Amino acid sequence: MSQLARYSIRSRSLGLKPLTSQLRFNSNSSGENTTHFGFKTVNKDDKEKLVGGVFSSVASNYDIMNDAMSMGVHRLWKSHFINRLDAGMRPGSNRPLQFLDVAGGTGDIAFGLLDHAERKFNDVNSTMTVVDINADMLREGEKRYQASKWNDGSDRVQFLVQNGEQLDQIEDNSKDVYTIAFGIRNFTNIQAGLNAAYRVLKPGGIFACLEFSQVDNPAIDYIYQAYSFSILPLMGQLIADDRDSYQYLVESIRKFPKQEEFKSMIEKAGFYVPEKGYENLTFGVASIHIGVKL
């Protein structure tokens, strides 16, 4: 009996159901119908569901795992992102800003932005809409909101379940700042997400994306890859009892376009990208991309 046949019988007798065995595989894997899910190839229709499954299972431990995996550096990245955006209604201005935080799930960027606006500009009028495609992640954010000071009855913060590629409940030309931190890499169609961002921003609005990116320096890249592919899934296995989600995470980081390529995608959506357009953080492990709708 061939090796493959033995393994297929064994897999059935072992009662195994690897994540992608439930999906139909196209034998010709044409670019039309399939996309990547980490290093696996899946149908485009299924990717959304698979990503949803990943985030539902990591939602409760999300912040602990982020701290453990990045050794706290993700907080530095996020606060640099917020400080650099420096968003807030300036004193003397008469119109509050409308923020939109996409894939904002647990709300750390959203609350950070509001905090910065209040501390630096005394802005207590700008509104924030937090959207996420995954209701479990959004629920974590809402829980945090209930316990926070923003929950003062002024209705400044709104939570919506939305698909970032459509944003159907957000009107055109309605937002001043669109932020997405560590979310766009999970989109099935990244260009569609960028196009939706262009649609909802007002002219003059800013698109800001904080995302994992590629490390240029090969020596550091070697260490980074060894760390991400062996330590991170192990942490996921021991701390969160979920090796597969963290394996997906590191594979999806690798699949994400490089800095210059992503910059071209932002330009294709119609944004004006100021000089250089991206800022590498920690040697390129993360990167902030900026675009302006003119």
Add this chain to the structure above:
Amino acid sequence: MIRTSVLNKSIINHAQLNIQKRPFVITTALTAIGSLLFSENNRLASQMERGELHNKLTKDNSPREDKPFFTRPEPNFPSHIPLYTYEKLLMFLGSSAGAFFHPERNEFIVALGESTAISPILRRLQTKMLSDPVGRELLRDQPRMTSTSLNLDHLRELPHNSIGNTYVRWLDREGVSPDTRVTVKYIDDPELAYIYQRYRECHDFYHAVTGLPIIIEGEISVKVFEFMNIGMPMSGLGALFAPLRLKKSQKERLYNIYYPWAIKSGLNSKPLINVYWEKILDQDVDEFREQMGIETPPDLRNLRKQYFEKLKKAKKIV
């Protein structure tokens, strides 16, 4: 005379000054020219000339040109995740710390078991199985236990003293199901992985045949029993370290009653991994115990109940 010496001195000074200046000048010049030649703009311009800069809108699923630095070997069976030795070591360290402080969390026990079930030990078990006819049958058939493969409803209808009925009554009493056994992922050889999987799945049968419950004392006792009989390192580690976190009364009970029972019974009984449980479900459980040389220990739940009742009475009197 004076004029020549002055002239010589000035020549010497000039020469010295030149010697000191030259490396400084060269270095500075190189740095300045280098930063001009290799500035960000020039670098990007060269990339643009080579066509590597613009129009890089590739499809989402095109592979990246550079090979990743970190690759894993191919899996040997469908659920296999090949780990490097240092990863297994890290998994051992992390899971042993976790299992010591949180033995109720299954992921630590699972990871500890798989990281300590090293090849020599599994090979020894494989030899043990291969030298017994039932063991050989097990390795040939490689049966797996799930609630459907065991057909729990049928087992409930078997006679009270049969192995199958004892098992299903134990399952119901403790509130567990045979489906919660995790698949083996980190053992590299497929047959050794099966042996470990079989060991994991038969654990509940050992509980049922000895009557020990799933509370921590019961688990530790079964682990010692297993260690003495089968020899898995994880059970040995559990036997050594797990009781350290228990209360005094629990430790007393364990060390005085259950450890001696487990050690004696484990050593004296026949190898438990060579039991084809699925085929002997309708056999009488007492006959089986006699055949295998297994004694039953005192009922742990009853002992604990008696102990707590004594405490309550003592408090009432005082």
